[in-house]
Structures are given as C-alpha cells and as structure tokens.
Amino acid sequence: MIPERDSETTFDEDSQPNDEVVPYSDDETEDEVDKQPAVEAGQNQINREAEESREPPRKDCSWQVKANDQRFLEQPQFKRTVFLCFKKSKYAGNAIKTYKYNPITFLPLNLFEQFKRAANFYFLVLLILQSIPQISTLSWYTTLVPLLLVLGITAVKDLVDDIARHRMDSEVNNRTCEVIRDGRFKNTKWKDIKVGDIIRLKKNTFIPADILLLSSSEPNSLCYVETAELDGETNLKFKMALEVTHRYLQEESAMADFNGLIECEEPNNRLDKFAGTLFWRNTSYSLDADKILLRGCKIRNTDFCHGLVIFAGADTKIMKNSGKTRFKRTKIDSLMNYMVYTIFVVLILLSAGLAIGHTYWEQQVGNSSWYLYDREDFSPPYRGFLNFWGYIIVLNTMVPISLYVSVEVIRWGQSYFINWDLQMYYPAKDTAAKARTTTLNEQLGQIHYIFSDKTGTLTQNIMTFKKCCINGQRYGDCRDAAGQLQSHPEQVDFSWNKYADGKFLFYDHYLLEQIKSGKEPEIQKFFFLLAICHTVMVDTCNGQLNYQAASPDEGALVTAARNFGYVFLSRTQNTITISEMGVERTYDVLAILDFNSDRKRMSVIVRESGGNIRLYCKGADTVIYERLHPRNPKREATEEALDIFASETLRTLCLCYRDISQDEFEAWNKKFVEASVATTNRDEALDKVYEEIEKNLILLGATAIEDKLQEGVPETISRLSKADIKIWVLTGDKKETAENIGFSCELLTEETTICYGEDTRQVRSTKDFFSGNSKCSLALLQTRLENQKNRAGSSPHSSLRMNEPFFQGSKDRALIITGSWLNEILLEKKKKKKKLKLKFPKTAEEKKKQTEKRRRAEAYKEQQQQNFVDLACECRAVICCRVTPKQKAMVVELVKKYKKAITLAIGDGANDVNMIKTAHIGVGISGQEGMQAVMSSDYSFGQFRYLQRLLLVHGRWSYIRMCKFLRYFFYKNFAFTLVHIWYSFFNGFSAQTAYEDWFITLYNVLYSSLPVLLVGLLDQDVSDKLSLRFPGLYVLGQKDLLFNYKKFFLSLLHGAITSLIIFFIPYGAYLKTMGQDGEAPSDYQSFAVTAASSLIFVVNFQATFVCFQIGLDTSYWTFVNAFSVFGSIAIYFGITFDFHSAGIHVLFPSGFQFTGTAPNALRQPYLWLTMILSVAVCLLPVVALRFLFMTVWPSESDRIQKHRRRLAAEEQQWKRRQSAFRRGVSGRRSAYAFSHQRGYADLISSGRSIRKKRAPLEAVLGGGAAGPGPAPAT
Template sequence: MLRWIRQQLGFDPPHQSDTRTVYIANRFPQHGHYVPQRFADNRIISSKYTIWNFVPKNLFEQFRRIANFYFLIIFLVQLMIDTPTSPVTSGLPLFFVITVTAIKQGYEDWLRHKADNEVNGAPVFVVRSGSLVQTRSKNIRVGDIVRVAKDETFPVDLVLLSSDRIEGTCHITTTSLDGETNLKTHYSVPETLVSRSVSRLESLHAVVECQQEALLLHCLLIYHFLIRPLGPENLLLRGARLKNTKEIFGVAVYTGMESKMALNYKCKSQKRSAVEKSMNTFLLIYLGILLFEAVLSTILKYAWQAENKWDEPFYNQKTEQERNSSQILKFISDFLAFLVLYNFIIPISLYVTVEMQKFLGSFFIGWDLDLYHEESNQMAQVNTSDLNEELGQVEYVFTDKTGTLTENEMLFRECSINGVKYQEINGKLVPEGMTDDSLDGSSPRLSCEELLFLKAVSLCHTVQISYEQPGDGPGDPFSHANGFSSQMEYYASSPDEKALVEATKRYPGGYTDLPLFHRYKLLHILEFDANRRRMSVILQTPSGSLLIPPPQKGLRTLVVACRHFSAEEYVEVDRLLHEACTALQQREERLAEVFSFIEKDLELLGATAVEDKLQEKVQETIEALRLAGIKVWVLTGDKHETAVSVSLSCGHFHRTMNILELVQQKSDNECAEQPLQDLEMLLTEPLLGCPGCVFRVVVMLHPDHVIQHGLVVDGASLSLALRGHEKLFMEVCKNCSAVLCCRMAPLQKAKVVRLLKTSPEKPITLAIGDGANDVSMIQEAHVGIGIMGKEGRQAVRNSDYAIARFKFLSKLLLVHGHFYYIRIATLVQYFFYKNVCFITPQFLYQFVCLFSQQTLYDSVYLTLYNICFTSLPILIYSLFEQLVHPHVLQSKPALYRDISRNSLLSFKTFLYWTLLGFCHAFVFFFGSYILMGEDTSLMGNGQMFGNWTFGTLVFTVMVITVTLKLALETHFWTWMNHFVTWGSIAFYFIFSLFYGGIIWPFLHTQDMYFVFVQLLSSGSAWFAIVIIITTCLFPDIIKKVFYRHLQPTSTQKSQVGYLGPGGVCLPTRHPPSKVAVNKLHSAETGNAWRSHPQHGTFTQ
C-alpha cells in the first residue's frame, strides 16, 4: 500500500528509464550498487472498484449526478436552518437512492472481480531455486522462467528460450488475440535453445534488454559478450495458445497490465447513455424552474409585507432580535425555505427507479432463448446494464471479421484442372455436371495433369502434423502409416493450406493409380509475402528432378503452377538463395530479386476455391441492420483481398457498389498533398474517382445504375490520411454506404470508432468482436459487444454485452433495444410529469396562504409520494411494455428508425409532458378550490373545510390521476400491470385510513388525525374527485383515439396489423429453469421462452 501511495504521489515511479533490463531467472549481478527495476505484477484487472475505494469512489460517481448532488444540498440546508419540512423528507429518499444504486453497481463489479480471479488464479509452473514450482498466474514476476505445456495459454509475454523440439521452435495460435486460428511458428535463439532442462535453465546467465512498453518490440539478448537481436518471432504473447509442441520454457518480460494484450486495452471510462445525458439536461431545466419559483415566492412575500394594509397577525409577531436582523440574511433564509418547499419538483427517485429498471430488465436478455446458442450451450450475457436503452439508438456498427462474421474455418469447395471444373462429392473429385452415381462405382483414372495438380497441392505447404494416441502421450508418426490407431491433427500457418491438405487427404482412397507412398525432400521454402502474394516450395522428387509448385494467393482462390529444374539449375538457385539469406544489407530486396528469378516461366496446373465459412445468417443480419438505418463498418486485421471477399459474400458490399480503395500508401509525400486534393474532388463530384488519384475505383455495376459507394482502406493508409485530414476523411466515410478497414492494429480500430463518435453529429456507435485485439474498440464505442469465441474471453470480459453469434445482434438491437428505449424514455418523461403535478399545487397554495411557507401536503405524503404511491406502476411498465410485438419488430426493421436519434426524449416531447403536468396541476388545485373551497358546512358535524383536508383532497386526486394516466399509456397489459396499477391506488387509500386513524405518539403533531376519514365521508368530495379526474384525462382519451384512427404512425399501424381478434396477442412463456433450458430450446417456437416473461394482452 505504501509503495502504491508513493507511486501515485510521484515519489516512487515504477520505472526509471525508457528500457528495461530483465535478468533471466532473476540472477541479478553481485554488484552492491545495482538497484533492481520495479515492474508490474501479473494481475489483470478489469474491475472498477476495490474493497478500499468502493465507498468513496462510488459516492463520488453518484454525486456527480445533478439530482443526487442537489438533494444532498437540500438535506444540508434543512439541517442548518428552520424549514417548512423535516430533513427526513429529503434525507430518507436520498439514502435509499444511494444505497440501492451502490448495491447494484457493487454486484456488477463483483462479477468482474470473479472473472479476473479466475484468470489471475490459474495454476502455472515457474523455475525457482533449481526446481519446477507450481504457483498462481498473478505471482509471476518479470525475469521468471515459465514452463507452458501443450494447449495451455501463455500467462505473460515471454521470450522463447527453448522447447522440446531440437531446433528450438514452437507453434502457437492467436485465436484469442486476433481471431486467427492459423498456426504460427516461433523460434528460440541458438544460445538458449539447448537449455531444455531445469538445471541448465537455472544456470543460464543472460540478460534481455527491451523497451518499457510491449507495443513496440525491440529486444536484445545479451549472452556473455554476445548480443543477439530479438524480434516478434521470438516473443510469445499473453493470451496465445501453445499448439503441436509438448512444452516450452520462456522468460517473462512483460507482466500484467504491461503485457501487449493489456496495453491494447483502453483505460476504462464511465459510459453514459444518451438517455442519461438527456435526463441531466432536463434536470437543469427543472432546476431553473425551481429557482424561478423560489425567487418569485420570496419576492412576492416581501412585496406583500411591504403593503401597509396587511397587518401582521398577533400570533406571528416578531421579536426585537428578529426585527433588527439583516434583511439580506432574512431574504436568503426565506429563499432557502421556499427552495426546500418546492424541492420535490426534482425527482430524486428517478435515478433509483432507472437503476432498478436497468438491472431487472437486463435479465430478459439472458433469459431469451432466441439468443441461446445450442452448440456451445451459451446464453447471452449482460456485463453492464447501464446501457440497455443505448441498444435502441445505435447508428453505426463496427465489427471484426474473423471469428465474428466468419467461422474462421476454411473449406475446400472446388477446383479447376486443365480447364475442367471439379467439385467434391463423397470424398472424390468429380467433373462438374457428373454425380457420384454416374461413376458406376469404378475408380476414376487420373490424367498426368490431374495427378501433377494433386501432388502440387499436397506438397506445397507448411502444414505441421500432430499424431496422438487415444491416451495422453504423443504417438509415433509412423503408427498411422502402419495402420495403428492414432489421432492426426493438422496445424498450418494459413487456413487455406490446411483446407487444401485436408481435402487432398480424402481423395487418394478413391483413385487406383495415385501412389500411396512417395518420399520428397524439401529443399527450400519461399515464404508468403503481401507484395508477391504467393508462397513456393522447392522439392526433390523420387526421380531426382526438382519441382517448384507455387500457388498464387488471391481472393480465396489459389492458382497452382509448377516449374522443373535440372540439377545444374538448382545449384545456381541454391547459391542465389544462400547469398540473399545471409546478406547483412538490403536482405529483403535481394530476396525479392531471387524469388522473382525463380518464380517465372511457370506451367499453370489449375486453381482451387476455398471458402471461409460465414456464420449462420450473417447476410440476413447485416441486411436487417441496413434496413433499420444502421451503417456497418468492418474493421479487421486481415489482408485486403480476404477482407473484400468476405465483405462481398456476407452482403456488407453489394455487387452493385462502386468500391473506392485507399490502400498501399506508404510515404508522407504520397499521402500529404495530392490525396487531400483527391478527397476534395471525391466530395465535390459525388464520390466519383479521377485518374491518378489515391482512390482506386472498382466499378461493379452498369453505368446507368444508381451508384452506391463502398470504401476500402488499410491501416497504413489510414494513419497517413488521419494526419491533419480527419474531418475530410470522415466526410468521405459517412457518404459511403459501407466501409471496410483492413490491416488494422487494435488501437487503430479504437481510433476510428472514436473519430466517428466525436464527429459533429455525435452518432451512437456499437463495436462487436471476439478477440483481444477488439477490446480497444469495444471499450471505445458507446456499446461494446463481445462474441463468445472458441478460445479466449478477453472480448467478453471487457464488453458491455456478450452473445454467442453475430446473428443474435439483430434481435438484440431491433427487439431488446427497441423495448428498452421506449420503456425508459417514457419512464423519464412520466417522472418529470408526475413531479410537476406534485409540486405545482404547492406553489399555487402560497398565493392562498400569503407566502407564509405553509406546506399543502403532510410530511409523510411528501416522503412517500415518489417512494410508495406512484413508483411501482411505472417500474412495472418500464419492465414489460411493448408497443409492437417482437416478431413484428424483427420482420419490419424500419420501425427501428422511428426511435432513432433519441426521438422520444426530444425537447418537443419533453415540453409536451411538462406542459401536461402543469395543466393537470392547475386542474387539481383550482378544481378542488372551486368545488370544495367555499363549502363551509362540508362535514357532517358542521365543521368547516380545513387546510389539511383540502391538501389531502388535492393529493388524492393527484395520485389517482397520474396512475390512470400511466394506464392510458400502457399498450401491453400483464397481471403485474393490473396488480400494481389498481393495487397502488388501493394501497394509498388503505394507508391513509390507517395513518389518519391512529394517534402516533412519536409525531410532534397529529394534524392528519381522522382527516382522511372525514374526507371520504363527504359526498361532495367524491363528486369533486370524479369530476377533476375526468376533466384531466378526457382530453388524453380523445387525443389517443384521434391519432390512432386518423393519423396513425408507422408503429401504430404495425400494432394494428399484428393483433388478432379482440386485440389479444399470443402469450409468451415464463423463464425456464437451468435444467430445462436445453429441452425448451428444442421445443416448438411458440412454447419457448422469448424476450419478455409474461402473459399479456395488447391494447390499442
């Protein structure tokens, strides 16, 4: 704790230089003057609070809300001066609101702590004191030697020291980081690869020098007097998984929140929805109304006292001290007293009701079986319920590609050999137009071209094979060939290669003339690079000749070709490759020249078609989002060709679009002046390209067709385009129907999201992804959604919501988002309305009592109005209301547009509800005053109509009217709506009879004793109640009927169109138990639990 405090105060920074020196196995030098550097521990923290800072930090965040801070001030004022009402009337609701909100936020953060503890408490093995010791992940220190076994996840960023392989290599997958399942090969340096035992590792005297941040990797391994440069191929990143390698040893260089995975995360910031921002704006307006009423009342009070005709009553005569006190202090004291009297116009219970609505409503997402994925047995998950209504306001969706739109599983579909198209049927390659039955069971004969094509595809790859016996240990590589049972698994650096090898493995059994065993010697691998867009291998065939079959990679198609070398030609090729590989200067350029020399005069063998399988219903989901007015941007780290191909296949790009491409811009000269001019021309000439501009236009439609535009930009070009030209670049993007960003780094994704959400239009953004590289944009967007992928939970843990598949996004937005928004928007407007109804009669009453600060209502009524009498109906409404049936919302995505741009909380709607509240308040007060105020013989015993009876009459009319007003706004009735609506009115009557029928000894006064009974005993009072309520609600009924039948909105038309006879909607079911969830999912659709748990009927 002391160290943390010193670091926070700047006295003890954790790092003193720009580089870190890591002593392997923490074998520090013996010099006495050496002071070890201090590094972060290995804990990953995604939570917001700790047990130490929860109370102060949560209170600080809650009192940032205007209403909470305002009521705190009011409470303090009531404690300091003599006010018309008790401090309990403000303090109790404030305490209730703060407590409920703190419990809700504490529970959500406890879930984050629980997830963090699972990661931080994972068991790991480290080398300490000459032995292998098991410890927890959070206890790993920089410099520790860590052992990672096959299929385990790397707990820290490691520099690879050795592996069980003689060559010191290992294979990993980074699915949890970038969604890619490709196998990647990493290497240890020659000086450490022989240290494969604990004893040799413990005696290793070496130092790793690297930068303080893992985002830029420039490392050196210092071994005795030898300095060895280290690169990304030597670093094993946290979150990646070891594959096809028994075990590795590595030294921890970056731990915890300093690892590359953690640095790609944004710092957490409190996300606030558009509804909450509107609430704060409305609260400021109401605060202005409150101040106006308080100032006006204070001025009128002193104006009345200044007139000589008004004599002070004998019981209100002031003392000598009061007469001599400062007039300014008296004015301020009276102003504060009026402020306290009218303070309930600010609805303090609004926030706690909103919190409860969000918390309880979030369970509907997790209970929805339409969002349940049966294969993975995963339900939707809510990590942050504060943003439920934001799901109904999304305008831009930013999505990852690999693992989000696609399954990341490459499948061989067809090929072309010697001009003939083949397809796979029952494990055989069959020419197009033929079927397996037409072969009559005979094995097809292969031509020389077909045989050579299959050999090339089978041999030109870098696929690794793992054999495992059914038991635990690794199997013998020859056991499979000898017929013994073993499990074989392929690992490839490219999913295309894996799909082709798996396909060719299936074919030999169907052909009689394809040799089963041949030995080929691999001489050289010419690795794939983006410029050549190909990978080649040089092989020695059994006949002694040399063969090179290089497939050229394109849009998920591979062109297969070969070239034969004589022995003399190969000697020359081998010499050129050796010279280029060992060159110290311009190595890449020299290798490119050699590759170009080798890969020429090729003989075309054929082509293959490999499909990156899309997730189910991706195309339908994107189309539904487009119809809902939501633009979809794809942000991916994949290469340009693959990204464009997937965008076309999933419907993100239509084939009737013009594709503008801003790619391969590498120099500042290229992307400084001319591109800006081209961008301006694109904007001034409806996004049409010009010769020589930085945008390459791919025309994909007939010239006479209406043009839509899609934009493709890569990461390097984006960085250059955003240097001073952000606004211009964003204008181009926003004028395109679809945008694809490829070769994107994680922080670039977040920057694009931030750039759009901070644009002048302030659109609501949503980011969705499945890998750790998507965490930054998920945290940056207004709403972040994690996909529950096959490996890794970083995106899910750092998201606001988590779903199993991209297709679920449609219902999450179009149905749940729609419901959440209309519910909370009505909740907010209704709260302001009923509080205006509540306090305005209090203000009007001051004109009657000559601004003596006499309260119209009893203190108990003041306290319980928002807590008990009117809170439950609106809470239940905000949980179950449905303007339109869920099936209609999904079948008509355009209805989503009706609620966009926060339309239900616009100033026009806010003004309507506020004026309606003032109108109803005037009717309450003056209706009661006119009908009852002059009746001096109201009571049966001849007593006059008193002050508390008049106030109780106004309060009674108000409670009934505001409750019935909500009933008129309700479209979907459940038994709970009926219960709380009529139950709230009944509870008010029962409570008032009980409260006024007993003498309470702890109360200072008994003003309300028998008041309510006397009120109900008067026929005039009942008559007044009926007349006033009818007067208030009759215009609402007329308006509702008029607009529904004469000027219906599209939403109202959809309501009418879906309802059956009598306006009764098909009921939905109650939430299932955990045991029954699988059974319910397989049940008929009408019998499964869907969005919202109730039986109910629609009303028009």
C-alpha cells in the first residue's frame, strides 16, 4: 500500500510528478529530456544519406542485445547479484507476473500484510494477553472469533482477486507467436520468448515484447499499430524500419543469420522515448522510438512484420508503467483513524483509573477478605498493575475490530449502486457508470472544487465543418443554389461524389453550386488546400476511405474537402494523391513545415503538375495576419467573418498560400536539410528556417468548426454551482475559445465580472479594481505581492500572510488566466547552466546570507502561491487557458495545499491523467480520446452531465449513510462496553465482565451489526429527484456537519448514558426483588441476561429510529430494514437459549457455564418489565428530541421531507429548459487548436509512425489570442 502523498508538496518548474510517468504526458518537456542520438531527417533522401554517418553510441546506453545469440547475454557482465552470492541475469524473461501470492506464500504473506494494520495487530496483542491467566478474565475466543472473522473475510477477498490475476497472467503468458529457433520460425509461447529473439507477428495479433522493427510486408517496411491497450487511443500509429534492415532482412534465412548488436538505454517507463544504436556490418545506425513496437500494441493493416526483442517481461515499457498507483484516502478515513486513536487513549486512561481503584480497594478491603484468598502473595500495587492489563482486555471492544470491515462492506455496496444506476448509463456508446475504486464514495459528498477539462469533457470533441469564408464571402448559412436564404433548411446532397462521407451535413447549397461551376478559382484553391495541407493518414477498408487524423479538427477539415470534391486518397513519404472533382493527381511534397503551440500554424510545400512550387499554410488568425502580403484586398472582410464565427463559439482557422521560385526553394531547402539533421536545438533551428519561407502570404479565407457542448452541461454546472461547488476549467485551448464556451455552458453570464490575468499594469488599488469595467485585471495581486515582498525584506520576522479579501461586493466574478501567466506568477524561471568555475570556501557570514536569501525567496514564492489561490478561490468560476498537463496538476495541488478543500478532477484525455491522479477524486469520461483517463480515474461514465447525479445523489447519500453508520457504530460500542465500568464499582474493580463471554464474542458480529450495516447501505433522507432539485442539501458534507469530533463525543456521551441506564435499572430492579418461587433472583447470570437483552433491544431499535423518523413523516424505511432489526433480536434469543441449554453444557462444560439461565430468567414477568423500562428510558428521549428538532429547528431535508408529496406532484412541471448557446462578444475568437508539441510532418516525410505524446485535442493549444479591441461592424 502506497502512502498518501504529502499534502505540503509544492511544484516548481523542474519538479517531476509524484507518481509514475504516465503515457504521453507533459511531465517532461523536450529540453528536460536527455538529448537523443541523431535522428532521421524529415525526408526519405536525407535518411539514405545520413544512415551511414551516425554518431557513436551514447555512453549511457548500457543495455546490449545481440540478435540470435543467447550465449552473449549469459556473460558475467550481464548478471546482477540478487542475494548474497547468488547472481541472476539482468535480462528478464517474457513471462509476466502480476499476482501476489502462490499456494505456499498465500497464508503467511497475507497474514503479514493484514497484521501491518494497527487495529489487527492490536487485537493480536490482546489475544496474547488473554492467554495469561493472571491478567485475563475473558476467554480467549472472545477476541479470537471476531479476529478470525475479520482476517478471514479480508483473506477471501484477497484470494479471489489474486486468482483472477493468476488467470489473466496465464492467459497472456500462453499466447503464441513465431520465433526463430534452429534457423526456422516456430510457434512459441510468449513466456518462452527471450531478449535477442527474432519474432514474426501477423495482422491483428498483439506484440509480446518491446521489439525493434526489422521489416514488414508493407512498402518501406511500414507497420501500422493500434495502441488502445497501451494508452487507450484507437487511431492507428505508424512505425518504419531502418532502410538497411528493410532491404536485407526479408527472408527467413536472412533473419536466422542476422547478428546485429544493439546498444540502448536501460528499461524505463517513457513510452514515447527511446535512444539506441544498431551495429551491423561495421556500421552504426541510430534508433529512436519510431522504430520500436511496444508490448501491448496490436498489429493492424500489416500482413506481417519481423522484430528483434529488446525488452521482455517486466522490463517492457508497459510493465514499467503499471507498477505504481497513488493511494487515496477520504477525509472521513483520516478522521475515523484519529477517533480510533482517541478511543485508544480513553481506553488506557480508563484502565489506569480502574487499576488505581483496584489497588486502593485491595488495600482497604481485599487484604482483609479471607474468602478472596487466591494463594498468590501479590502486593496491592502489583495486583493493580495486573488489573490494568485485565481492563485493557475487558474494555477492548471500545476499539471496534469490525469497524474497518463494515466500512469496506458499505463502500462495496455503494459502489455497486453507482454501477447499477441506469440514469447514468450512456446508450450511445453502451457505457455505464463505473466505480473503479470502492474507497472514496462518501468523499463524493464533500467536494468543494471541480477541475474540468474542456474539449471532450464539456464539449463533445466531435468537430464539424460548419462555415467558412472564401475570398471575403461567407458560406454555411442555409441557402439554396441561387444564394437565397431558406426558412426550412435542406441538407446538401453529396450523392454525386462516390467518396463522400454520409455523416457529413451541410446546408449551404450555394457553395456547392459555386464549386461545380468552376467560376471561382479561389474556392477551388481553398478546398485544395484543405485536402493537401495536413498530416492525416488514410486507410482503405472495403473500398471506403478511413482517415487517421492527429486531431479531430484536422479530420473535420479533410472530410469537408472530401465531400466537396477534393478527396485525399493516399500519400507516400514524398507524394500525395488527391482526387480533384473526379480527376486524380499526384503531387510531390517537398517539405512539411510542422506546427506546434508556439508557431500556431503548419505549411506544406508542393510541386504542382506544371512544375510550379507553392506553399500552402493554415493557422491561427493572429499569426497568419502577421505574415500576410501587405496587399491583401480581402483582409478586412475575412477578419469580419472571423469575428462573426467567434461570436457563435466556432473554432476558426485562416488559410493562405504563396508561390516560390525554384532558386528560392533550393536556397531555403539547403538550410532546411541542415536544420533537420541538427543534433542540438533541432526544433529551434527548424522554427527559424520555417520563418524564412512563411512570409508574404496571400489570404484565401477562413474555416469555422463547431465543437458542440455535451447534452446537459449548462444544467449540470448550474446545479453544481447551487450546491456551492466552484468549477475551474483547465484547458489547452486559447482564451477566446474557453471564454465563449464558458458563456455557452453558463459558467459565465452577462452579469459576471471577468478578471483577466495578463493585464497586470492597469490597476493599482482595490478601489479601482471594480470601477465599472467588467474586464478587470490582476494588478491588485501584483501590488499585494510587491508590498509583501517589501515587508518581508524590511523585517525577516514579519508575517507574509494577509487575510483580508481581495474583492468587496458582489461574488459573481470570474478569473481567466493563461498558462504563461500562471508560470510567471507561481514558478521561478529556469536558471541556465553555468560554466564550471573554481569556487573558494565561503565564510560563515556569506553562508548565513545565502541561507537567509534562499529562505526569503522560498517564503516569497510560497506567498505568491498562497495569494493566487486566495484570489482565485474568491471567484465563482476560474478558467485557465493554454495550460499544460503538468500545470493542470499543479493548480489542483495548490488548491489542495492552501485551501485544504476536497477536489475533483474530470477529463477525457491522456493529458488529463496527472490532474485526475492529483485530485482527491478523479473522474474519467469515455470520450473520443481513448480510455487512458478512464483507466487512471476513480469513477468513470460517458457524459459530463452524469457528474451531477454522481455528486448530488450518490455522493450525498454515501456521505450521509457513512456518517450515520459511524455515529451509531461508536454509540453501540460505547453503550456495550461502558457497562463493565459501572459494574466495576460493585466488584472491587476486579476486571470482571458484566456479560457472559459468548455474548461479548457475538455482539458485534451477529447481534448488532446487520441493522446499522443496512443503514449505511440503504438509508435516504430525501429521494434522488429531490436531491437534484434542491442542490443546497449538498452543503452538509462540505461543512462536515454530520461527522466530526463534536458528533463523536455526543455519540460517546449518548453511549455512556445508555450504559448507565442498561446497568442501573436492572440493578435497582434486582436489588429487592423476589421471584415467583419466593427466592431472590439477583444472581450474576440472570442480571447479565437482563442487561444483555435490554442492550440488544435498545441498540437495534435505536437503529430503527435512525431510519424511522417519529413524527408526521418517515424517511427511507424498507422491509429489509425491519427484517434486520427483528431478525437480529431473534438471532440473539435463539443463540442465547441454545448456549444456555443443558445439552451444549454437557458437550463443552468449560465454555458454556450459564446453563438454564435464560429459560429461567425469561420466564419471570418482572424481567420483561425491567427490559421494557430500560428500553423506554433509553429511547423516549431520543424520540422526543428528534420530534422537537423536526418541528422547532427543522433542517432543510426535514422541510423537504415534510412537503414531499406536494413536491412530487410538482415534479412533472419542474423541468429546466435546455440552454441555447449564448452569443459571446464578437471580439472573442476561437482558433484551431494546436498541440503542445511539434506535429507529425517529419513522421510522414520520413515514413515514421504518427505518435502522440498527448491526447489529440486536449494537448493542443488554440491559435494566438485575439486582441480585445472592438470588432469591425457587420
């Protein structure tokens, strides 16, 4: 079990995640990763020239693999010491082992793990103490039976889980593939594959190990793989072998004779990184991740491929990523543990006090009582010492052994209720809600902050080409072929196009008519650009074109061009084939100028059929407009269209081109080749070269893509806001995109005062902060930080904490910040590496000054973080734009640290994984970006709207149920245990028990466990519909109103009062009572039965009143609850009569000594009157108080429960209308989203695979920020 992460962790720019590096995450930036060996160039011809002149292998490449030579790997230098002098090969076998136990180790290992828990170890110590006759007055089975029950239930659960892991391991290890053995390919089980083997894989088979691709059935030895098992992404990736292995390793005999040596990095968990060198035929060849096929991937659209095993089994990257899981604990868990520690302290104090009482009693009474002589000559203090341990045993039930097992059972049941909730089932994808953990359910009812991704979480992440602007003319409105607007839109018929995508919908017939007429060459260039300027790969299946796009945006643009007659058909490393209105043409692709979040654009340079060279470019409007030729007549008209598209929350993109002369291209291409093979700062060099050619562009127009909100998002956000849950949107898109979506989903309204993070110089005081301008700045934060810095500098002991609020007045305000601003405010800039200098020892004074300077810097940095969190948390909503996955996790961590609030993160992509793991609760959405977010989450479902039901219904119910269970559980244990203390005043503090041993043994196991367990599983104060209708009920959990130390001590007090009644009413009744036979029945056995029977009635009926509210209304009361209460009482009496029978006493005389007690005692009417009186005195005050609170001081749930019938009648009329998209400010533009990393141009031009370091759209950042100035008039 991994301990919970330290809540005091802070992030800085060089920090790494606390858990494992997740696939394709942004935890490491390119400049933080060690420089890789020289990689292949961006074009095929460059590859052939460069392969013969690779750099020598890196010194840190210590992993060596030789093909077809197992003896090479058995050399001494490849062995490692595992224990003492025993050595083992450092190369793992390919058999995987995820199970924990085997038949020999299960019992000892499982017991060891269970006894590491403090509660179990405590009861083991008690069991040992009970074996000492001098201190124990209880039989050993009173502790052993409950302990065995707890250990047994846990062991069975662990065994079932491990058997499932055994079966999964066996299924995987016994798969087969073809391996070179004795010069031929033979079928071999996966578990028998070794490092250095050459294997053959066929289509639709999984890859058994991490292998170097040698050759395949495809041209240039391309290999298509699906990584869904690895990272959840379903789009195909493309790998390509070295030219030399592709050329020479096609035949089986050549494979068998291959003896290449590979030197590479040690096994690690970086899925998208690999550095190594192949030595073969006296030549070295550089290897990178684009030539490696990873275990867990599946071969697709490739008949067969060959590979050399580099990493096997536990050394594979997928196994390296599967080892660590962050352990999350709930707030109630922590509080419950502290309460158990409190009980333990109370137990020690009580035992010590009673032991002192026994010492005094021995001195005053015991020594003079001849009938107590036990042949042991012990002094009173020593007897008191022994009695201390005796009371530790007698009162051990104050520390509830069954508490943790009961909690786990309740959580397990609550998780199934979430899984079975049909109202959280998404039929479109056949996706049901799934509780992937059973330990966090009640924490769902205590959420303060929700951190949500945007694309794919709030939106559908299904991009649709909606509108466009070509040559200054806008298209996309509902118009007929003549250009007239239609009142009843009709879908454009694309049946004339055999390649048309039937799912594509468009309603502007006029645009299609213009294309068919051929009168507008700019329109033809527009769609030709969409068909040629991209990095999409195409696959043909059953005569249908299937596009594999790097992002949904690219797929939407290429699909639009396809339907309008410009169809992307195929591509090679250097060519691309397009069908232009039925005419197929192939163009030479001379270069692909890749995009990233800084460039915000991409370009291709192609040679057309006439020999002309032309550059086609698409990108964000801000960067494109900066590079346009001064004479662009349609510039203003296109900008006006961009404003209109932005106001409709559409994602915009500008298209342009320019012609290039042959001489200019040749001069530029020389620089491009040099930058492509650069071993250092390659990306920067390429960006500089790209800038030289992307200038004087001619504007063609703009596209507008729609990414609709998911169904029910505005309603969900509204309800969650009413539940006092603050929502932060963390997205990689540009500010305008996120802001418009904020208005659409009603996170922002027209009344919301919006503060922007980048304008930090306009305002200098609180007075000016909200002086009527809704677009405020954060200068107050900067001023506050500077003042605090000055204070810190003037007085090292001055407090940096300022508790006054940032804002005054209305609370309806929102904060919008960017990732760059976040870095500037919260992080220190990276220091450049300095050259090695000779340093002399520092004096003590210099060291002191340096330490003080460092301390002040840390204090100031921490105060910056504190102030940011304080400011942001005073806002109703926060939108963080252009943030990386690392920053997402950092923001969540800061709120956790400084606000001590319960957080929830929800997302659908791989770049949300860090955020999901960092938050207290992680929720994954099964969206368009694979299953990695789901696999890393605690809960998952198909749509964002189900979050309201997860929190407001299941979360709230789980919290209320768990709180009621814990309060009642502590109460019933105190009521049961404290009777022994009152009894001690009448037995000389001798650690004698007030009940028989078997009653003590079975009390928590059978007699009182079921009713309260069902309270924890089934209780409801209001229905699910009313929970959603009145989200204000949710604040109970946020404020910890139902379970805290106050409630705990009230339960202790209630239990103490109950124990007093349970003891003293029977005591008084027996004091001067005569039975029907004329004898006084005041024997110990009859008293124990009376007290025990009264207790059973009280605690079970008390559970009834937890569920059954006396008054005008009832809460959730079922047959199961009634059966559990009366069934528990029946079980008690049935077992008691059996254990008090003469038959069982004959069989076990020493264990059953209350022979005939229950039948004799329960025949007496006064005993039943005594029990009725005890129960009445215990329960009537509870009923009266409950009735008083319901009538005089009712809670909101009480009021709702009182009027539930009227509310149910109104339920059909209460339906919130679906919110339409609000029209945003025209100046907000929503640009095409670019990735954080460079795109896939080099992968296409070199034939390498398309790989993703992040999810396609979450990881991508939108285009440049549009200016806030007024838009042109329409």
